[in-house]
Amino acid sequence: MKFWLLKSEPDTFSYTDLESALNKGTVWDGVRNYQARNILRDDINVGDKAFFYHSSCKEPGIAGLCTVTETNITDPSSLDPTSNYYDPKSSPDNPRWITIRVVADRALNRVITLKELRQHEALSEMVLLNRGRLSVQPVSEEEWETILGLEHS
């Protein structure tokens, strides 16, 4: 099992929205960055865990945990001409954007903010803190445990 961090803008889709989706969860659509797509397509497996990170908001940080329940999904928005994420270069026969389904696991008892993450030496190598713009990124097991250890501190 591996660990990941998924970014979402809470004004668009928040951790609470994921919880509302119950066991159905959500298809992680709209990723249009090849590096992130490659991670979704090649590296993430069913059963992996991810932090749900709120970006572009008042208090950027990790809001909850989720679990990957399905992989190798063609991003439906890429094939929908009415979607903002429509990509005419993608097709059902030759899909360009592949993604995953996640379900909510549990909310953290508080949002662990980006500001707080920056204060811990053990997290100084986190992708989030060094290549901030990647929207799907790996988290090491050590980083995962360190961050969960902050929750009740």
Add this chain to the structure above:
DNA sequence: GCCAACGTTGGC
């Protein structure tokens, strides 16, 4: 709203 970082596009 600003702007730094960085990804993408397209002319050559």
Add this chain to the structure above:
DNA sequence: GCCAACGTTGGC
């Protein structure tokens, strides 16, 4: 294949 122009992300 280079690289300038442009667009996007996302913290502040």
